[in-house]
Amino acid sequence: MSQRYEIRFSGAGGQGLILAGVIMAEAASIYDGKQAVQSQSYGPEARGGASKSEVIVSDSMIDYPKATVVDALLALTQEACDKYSHDLKEGGILLIDSDLVTKQPKGNFKVVSFPIINTAKNEVGREIVANIVALGAIVALTGVVTRESAEKAVLARVPEAFVELNKKAFQLGYEKAAAAM
């Protein structure tokens, strides 16, 4: 990957997508030695409704810091999927929660779906780590950052008491996405 790669994490405010984006960008820029920029929606939008966190990763200097054409899109809600899939590029990756996004946008994308939130709730044990399940899946699907770096970045961000929980969430997300590819 020599050019910029754009990832958008979207869903509802409060689902931890900003953090997921930040961790992805940290994995790239601190642990993988690449360049990364993260930006997000602010204001009322970030506290409910559809919200997004965008990450651009590149081997070289990133000039324009916002998304141009999105290479990979995560959508955890139908509203986010409807609102933020318009600039997903042809041949790009669309990761959706199979329980919550039932209407897929039309287009030539690689669609991967599995019950992300339910995986967090039932298999990891806490719905709150759905963002990390999704992050694991995005890491597996995009290959923009290494699995090791992403795991390091996750663990650097979570309090001691939640390390195992997040490790498990990341692993399950990674494996389910890899299997669904």
Add this chain to the structure above:
Amino acid sequence: MAFDYDKYIRPGKLPHIWCPGCGHGIVMKGLIRAIDTLGLEKNNTAIVSGIGCASRLPGYLDFCTLHTAHGRAAAFATGVKMARPEMNVICVGGDGDGTAIGGNHFIHACRRNINMTYIVMNNNIYGMTGGQFSPCTPTGAKASTTPYGNPDPAFDVAKLAIGAGATFVARGTAYHATQIDKLIVEAVQHKGFSVVEILDDCPTTYGRRNKFKSVIEMMNRLKDIAVPVKAAEKMTPEQLQGKIITGVLFKEERPEYTAEYAKVIERAKGGK
């Protein structure tokens, strides 16, 4: 031996700008005597003011003096005090400066209970700009902007300060000159935000318009309406009609802001 005011006055800065009959000079002398009694060190004392006749006071005194913008004395002073909590900080200013344009800063300084003294020289008028009504102009009074009499109700500065959380509030008048320094001494000694309201007069822009025949008449009015706290306690509301109560009106102990912030520093350094 007569009291040596010159010790505290900057050489060459007098005469002051105040008109004959203005009470601000009486307050300044009271402040000087108070500072002398307290033994405040010149280098370690900041006198801060806003804009207006009363706010010219700091320029005459030989301390660290800061003549700020209209209404902003308490806010500038808060910055000085935060940066150097060991300094004595005294704000001086008029009623319009402190309670209209600077009202927000005044009440929040009261609320924080930051250790400084604010002296309000209340002459019921904007003097420097030529006699427009202030929030302390009595209802019905004439000012250059109330040619038909003032429709606004007036602030009670002391009550405002007490309501906002000042922990020491006193009131005096320019007539009761020897009481002024005593009130200021007690105010400065108090740990917290202290307010001293001194009623004085502006013969030039207020007296003239409100049918006072002379400065003496205005001074006598201050004498007549002032009732000391002790005496007021024994009087009925009817008897107190038209009077103002003087002396220390309110005093309480409450955590002081810079001391509380010192605890914040301790907690931050301790990582808690």
Add this chain to the structure above:
Amino acid sequence: MAKKVAFLQGNEAAAQGALYAGCKFFAGYPITPSTEVAEVLSAELPKIGGKFIQMEDEIAAMAAVIGGSLAGSKALTATSGPGLSLKQELIGYACIAETPVVIVNVMRGGPSTGMPTGPSQSDVMSAKWGTHGDHPAICLVPASVQELFEETVRAFNLAEKYRTPVMVMPDEIVAHMRERIVFPEPGELEVIDRTAPSVPPEQYKPYDTKFGDVPPLAAFGSGYRFHVTGLNKMDDGFPTTKAAVVQAEEERQVRKVDANIDDIVKFEEYMLDDAEVAVVAFGSTSRSARFAVNEARKQGIKAGLFRIKTFWPFPEKQIKALSSKVKALITPEMNLGMCTVEVRRCAEGKAPVHGIFRVDGEPINPGQILDKIKEVK
């Protein structure tokens, strides 16, 4: 030892830059999109014995930082458009009283409440003309998180060096995006402190031009007593209306900046050597411009970028030279033509200046700039 690296938001980097520069006092009032500067400093300043205070309003915050600075602390406030409007009178006070302070103003949409979370670059004229009267203006417009850190350090240096308020004005995009930042080691970036008086207290005058256009500044409480006022003043700090003194003092205040433009003005030239079309841009818009210039080059168009890092004083000399070298200038900006007016003034008709203006809360994207490059080449 490897340098400390972090992935930081722009506003966080501004706060860290302030700490690097030796900031010991912050007074502010919450306002989007600058609040993170206050949040970080509320946590970090007390750790080093510094002071943070949230004031009752924007005006009070500006007043408090001037007071704090006069008492000897390097002082910062942070705000955004509406807050900048409220601070204007006291910014003028800091100019005439010659008090070093730094103001981080994150640019959001306006006028009035406008679009609080939308990016904008429409405060650049307020930075220059906002306060009444003639006064010096220094305004830095960083374009990345790293640069926001470094320019905040530089803002403190300029404020201290020239005894004047300095503004750092990232647009909302630069202030809110996150990027990797490499922390400079202590001593790696220059840190300038105000010049302390060399004379004993009894000889000290706060505006004594015997020491040059920027007289030494003592601190309240340090053994020096002096008077500070917002009135036109004499060398001893006391008010005057003497015509000759007022004229000379006002001219000196402005000259502190005007005579040091080469020290203050920073810019970056990218692919301009053989450029036929030059894009003049700043802040996050300059990043779109760089993207567009790279694309144009790929298509064989000789495009280049002049990136403004110091908006005030404006890089007049450089724009003038540039305009006689290129066929056309393009000025993309998130306002309705504020930088364009300046560029046009400097170009003196030697090259046409084509603005691209956007005030809809969306960034100017590279495609818009590329289209314009193709149109005017």
